[in-house]
Amino acid sequence: MQIGMVGLNYKTAPVEIREVLAVPAAELPAALERLNGLAVSESVLLSTCNRTEVYAVGQDAQETCAELTQYLAELGRFPDPEGLRPYLYQKAGMDAVTHLFRVACGLDSMVIGETQILGQVRDSYRDSDQAGTVGKVLHQLFEQAIAVGKRAHTETRIGQNAVSVSYAAVELAKKVFRSLDGRRCMAIGAGETAKLTVRHLQASGVREIIIANRTLERARCLAREIDGIAIPMSELPAYLQQVDVVISSTGSADYILTLPMVAEAVRHRRGRPIFLFDIAVPRDIDPQVATLDGVFLYDIDDLQAVVTANLKERAEEAKLVERIVAEEVDKFRTWTASLEVVPTIRQLRDKVEAIRQREVARTFNRLPDLTDRERAVIEAMTVTLVNKILNAPTQRLKGMADQGEADLAIETVARLFDLPLAKGEPLLREGRG
Amino acid sequence: MGLLLATMLAATAALYTLSAVAHLFYLFRRGFEGVARCATRIAWGAHTVSLVLLVVHTGRAPVHTHFEFSFLLTWLLAAGHNLIDLFRKNQMAGPIVIPLVAVLQVVGVALPTPGIAHFGDMQLPNALVGWHIWVTMLGYGFFVASFVAGALYLLQERNLRVKRWGPLYYRLPSLEVLDIWGGRFVYVGFSLMTIGLAAGIAFAQEIWQHLWRLDPKVLFTLLVWLLYAGYLLMRNLWGWGGRKAAWWSVIGTVGLLINYLVVNALSSLHRYGV
Numbered sequence: 001m002q003i004g005m006v007g008l009n010y011k012t013a014p015v016e017i018r019e020v021l022a023v024p025a026a027e028l029p030a031a032l033e034r035l036n037g038l039a040v041s042e043s044v045l046l047s048t049c050n051r052t053e054v055y056a057v058g059q060d061a062q063e064t065c066a067e068l069t070q071y072l073a074e075l076g077r078f079p080d081p082e083g084l085r086p087y088l089y090q091k092a093g094m095d096a097v098t099h100l101f102r103v104a105c106g107l108d109s110m111v112i113g114e115t116q117i118l119g120q121v122r123d124s125y126r127d128s129d130q131a132g133t134v135g136k137v138l139h140q141l142f143e144q145a146i147a148v149g150k151r152a153h154t155e156t157r158i159g160q161n162a163v164s165v166s167y168a169a170v171e172l173a174k175k176v177f178r179s180l181d182g183r184r185c186m187a188i189g190a191g192e193t194a195k196l197t198v199r200h201l202q203a204s205g206v207r208e209i210i211i212a213n214r215t216l217e218r219a220r221c222l223a224r225e226i227d228g229i230a231i232p233m234s235e236l237p238a239y240l241q242q243v244d245v246v247i248s249s250t251g252s253a254d255y256i257l258t259l260p261m262v263a264e265a266v267r268h269r270r271g272r273p274i275f276l277f278d279i280a281v282p283r284d285i286d287p288q289v290a291t292l293d294g295v296f297l298y299d300i301d302d303l304q305a306v307v308t309a310n311l312k313e314r315a316e317e318a319k320l321v322e323r324i325v326a327e328e329v330d331k332f333r334t335w336t337a338s339l340e341v342v343p344t345i346r347q348l349r350d351k352v353e354a355i356r357q358r359e360v361a362r363t364f365n366r367l368p369d370l371t372d373r374e375r376a377v378i379e380a381m382t383v384t385l386v387n388k389i390l391n392a393p394t395q396r397l398k399g400m401a402d403q404g405e406a407d408l409a410i411e412t413v414a415r416l417f418d419l420p421l422a423k424g425e426p427l428l429r430e431g432r433g
Numbered sequence: 434m435g436l437l438l439a440t441m442l443a444a445t446a447a448l449y450t451l452s453a454v455a456h457l458f459y460l461f462r463r464g465f466e467g468v469a470r471c472a473t474r475i476a477w478g479a480h481t482v483s484l485v486l487l488v489v490h491t492g493r494a495p496v497h498t499h500f501e502f503s504f505l506l507t508w509l510l511a512a513g514h515n516l517i518d519l520f521r522k523n524q525m526a527g528p529i530v531i532p533l534v535a536v537l538q539v540v541g542v543a544l545p546t547p548g549i550a551h552f553g554d555m556q557l558p559n560a561l562v563g564w565h566i567w568v569t570m571l572g573y574g575f576f577v578a579s580f581v582a583g584a585l586y587l588l589q590e591r592n593l594r595v596k597r598w599g600p601l602y603y604r605l606p607s608l609e610v611l612d613i614w615g616g617r618f619v620y621v622g623f624s625l626m627t628i629g630l631a632a633g634i635a636f637a638q639e640i641w642q643h644l645w646r647l648d649p650k651v652l653f654t655l656l657v658w659l660l661y662a663g664y665l666l667m668r669n670l671w672g673w674g675g676r677k678a679a680w681w682s683v684i685g686t687v688g689l690l691i692n693y694l695v696v697n698a699l700s701s702l703h704r705y706g707v
Contacts, residue, residue, distance in 0.1 A: 296594070
């Protein structure tokens with residue numbers, strides 16, 4: 001038995017290929033139906049806009065992967081699987097396990113550390129499970145993959161720090177204000193990035209949004225859309241002193257916010273800081289404004305620089321996540337190794353338990369005068385005895401299996417205890433495929 | 434025992450120095466968090482053992498010499514830092530606290546022990562002396578905490594202004610939070626200092642029959658007390674805070690340290706061992 005996977009992602013396949021293989025929700029049942037018909041014992045289909053991957057457990061890694069390639073070709077209605085092959089990657093054994101764990105953590109994503117993929121892994125596992133294609137091995141594998149993804153996000157900061165300009169602005173504001181609850185914000189101009197930033201600010205608790213625009217009608221229109229207040233440009237200086245965050249994105253060639261204007265507003269704010277985001281090119285805010293006390297001014301390049309720094313920070317955290325992935329792959333390896341000796345352990349326990357019950361019954365027959373309490377004590381003693389004796393061999397069996405000596409362990413135990421030779425599925429014995 | 438104690442004291446100071454260097458590196462680039470954290474914990478462990486040895490060796494509370502006082506004060510500071518690191522997973526106070534601890538330790542070990550404060554011999558109300566010393570020490574601890582908050586505020590504010598996104602930028606809470614905590618620490622520190630001073634004055638009244646003697650330490654302390662009183666007044670009455678408050682608390686603590694390290698030596702009353 002081997003785990004195998006075949007798939008493609010944004011790194012290996014252009015969008016024309018990816019979109020053909022991305023399974024829309026409506027076609028998912030049919031795709032899973034077909035998955036159920038494959039000559040493999042278990043399978044899961046993971047399909048997002050950036051990747052389509054199939055995981056399966058089969059007798060032989062090579063055959064399993066060929067089967068999966070065929071499946072993907074049919075999924076994309078490719079007449080010849082060879083046409084798809086250049087875009088595919090395939091992995092077997094522990095490589096496939098490592099790959100899935102890395103995917104779940106967002107290490108393989110376009111934006112490193114994004115969390116959406118974890119939900120997609122969870123959903124595809126659930127869907128395949130409902131379609132009845134998931135068995136013992138993939139059940140364990142995907143449950144663990146989801147746990148690894150969660151662990152990566154709680155134990156490291158891989159998913160933290162904004163990776164978009166609009167969100168970077170919100171994050172910067174949060175580095176100054178304890179919370180954005182109830183803060184006021186002003187948008188000058190009504191560009192797309194400004195709108196996005198305002199939405200992020202609203203999601204972070206900003207309640208009052210003031211929109212200033214050259215044409216009041218457009219300001220009113222946007223104000224209705226995002227539940228704000230529209231003002232004409234002429235009233236801008238009066239409102240400036242009331243707001244904590246300003247996002248400017250007009251197409252004006254001159255400065256909209258000049259040094260005296262901001263200086264006046266700052267004087268009225270009595271030291272309370274004000275955030276100015278100038279995402280317009282050419283710029284809307286006089287750069288001299290940044291010299292004022294209590295003013296934090298960022299232009300589009302600054303925000304880009306934050307995003308770049310954040311991505312670097314995430315890449316640093318990714319090193320920690322790789323360590324977590326390696327740990328978890330080890331755990332999975334141990335689990336699969338223990339599968340081999342599970343039947344032997346069960347036989348051993350059954351045999352000893354049978355002896356115990358027989359001997360206890362015989363003893364009680366010989367001692368009919370025992371009270372119920374005395375019987376219970378003797379019974380408990382034999383249970384403890386058996387458990388204590390079997391504890392070490394059980395641990396050793398698992399330990400030896402973990403070290404690749406399952407055959408030797410099974411044979412030894414079978415001979416010593418006169419058990420029939422019973423071996424579990426040698427799942428993923430060799431890590432590479 | 435004496436040799437063991439001396440070795441432990443030197444080891445503690447050395448470990449804190451190592452930890453301080455690691456923390457200062459951490460200020461600028463990643464990769465030193467682990468070393469800094471480990472060194473601090475080991476140093477604090479050695480510190481705790483040394484403190485116990487010191488008390489056993491001398492058989493008295495460790496506040497009788499300038500060195501003992503420093504040793505206990507730095508132990509409290511490092512404990513505070515370790516607790517924040519343990520519970521909030523944030524060691525950003527380290528680059529400010531640990532170098533300070535290291536300096537106080539090295540100064541303490543390097544300088545010859547001047548001697549023992551003679552208040553132990555006085556048969557007079559020891560409870561008041563106790564209050565004077567212990568409460569003032571706690572107050573010092575809180576003032577240093579406000580210093581840390583203020584210094585971090587200034588560093589973070591600078592990061593945001595010059596647009597430098599180092600480890601500090603990522604790990605620090607918002608400026609507002611630093612400002613609020615700085616204010617709270619001064620509030621507690623000031624209250625404790627006031628109680629400590631009141632105890633000192635009451636004690637002076639009992640033995641010398643007048644409120645205080647004209648002593649450099651007394652005068653300088655009064656100055657520091659007024660400085661912090663001004664801080665709280667401005668903060669509460671004028672809603673004052675931010676950068677100015679951060680500078681003020683940094684200056685206040687620098688004054689406190691001058692008072693502690695320099696003025697003590699000039700004082701006839703507060704000098705340890707004559």
